Amino acid sequence: MSVVLVSGASRGLGNALAAEYAARGDQVFCGVRSLDARVAGIPVELDVTDNDSVARAVDFVVATAGRIDLLINNAGVHLAGPLLSLEINAFxxxxxxxxxxxxxxxRAARPYLTDGSTVAMISSLSGLVGPANDGAYATSKFALEGMSQSLASELGPEGVRVLVFEPSAVATGFAGATHGDPPATVASDIANVIASNDAPFRNPLGDVGRRVAETLRIDDGSRASALFASFSK
Structure with a gap:
């Protein structure tokens, strides 16, 4: 049984991920803004913008379960509109x-990640392509991908994997998406990739995601790793 912490688990894909891992028999801690949220696991009050809230949430998980085997960074918000028209505080x-x-x-979870643990970052196709009127979200996801690639290089030698997932449209209502892949299907796909010992760093999801990555010749991480290795010789 793995110990799983999912942020943004009150609804949408995060909620589906918590349900997926609970169904697999894992001990799931669900990071939520309100403990009244209905989740398939142990609710943990978590505001990822608040250092103290983050520390308390991680402390609770560790006090209860002793470790974190899988951290899923799913919490996210969306902001639409022409990039240069956005209000700076919203950006x-x-x-x-x-x-x-x-x-x-x-950072808070790192001391409790064991050898063989995984950090999963939920990105988006907007982390690969910057569409018009979606620049703020694309900026955040491009940054998440770059940060994750550095973390993968830093934590990999310590036995901690960092994997990035880029769903296309998911029918969660997030960012107004009422069409797309069912969240339970996407959650299952993510869990199956994480369960694989040879999962690549970057993982586009769904037919649309895979077509975009193939068309743009997006590196799954292997080319970057080979390049980094060549620099160290």
Whole structure:
């Protein structure tokens, strides 16, 4: 049985991920803003923009389970509109949640990640392509991917994997998406990749995601790793 902590688990994909791992028999801790949220696991109050909240959440998980085997950084917010028309504090908030939120939670969890643990970052196809009127979200996801690649290089030698997932449209209502892949299907796909011993760093999801990555010749991480290795010789 693995110990799993999922941020942003009150609804949408995070909620589906918590349900997926609970169904697999794992001990799941669900990071939520309100403990009234209905989740398939142990609710843990968590605001990823608040250092103290992050520390308390991680402390609770560790006091209860003793370790963290899988950290899923799923918490995220969306902001639409032409990039240069955005109000600056709203732009800062999306970066605070989507990028620094994942950084805060990973930093707090790091002492309790065991050899063989995984940190899963939920990115988006907007982390590979910057569409019009979605620049703030794309900025945050591009930054998340770059941060994750550095973390993968830093934590890999210590036995901790960092994997990135890029779903296409998921029918959760997030960012107005009422169409797309069912969240339970996406959650199952993510869990299956994480269960694989040879999972690549970057993982586009769904037919659309895979077509985008193939068309753009997106590196799954192997080319970057080979390049980094060549620099160290």
């Amino acid at each position: 800062k908030n999306i970066l605070d949640v989507n990028v620094l939120g994942a950084w805060r939670l990973t």
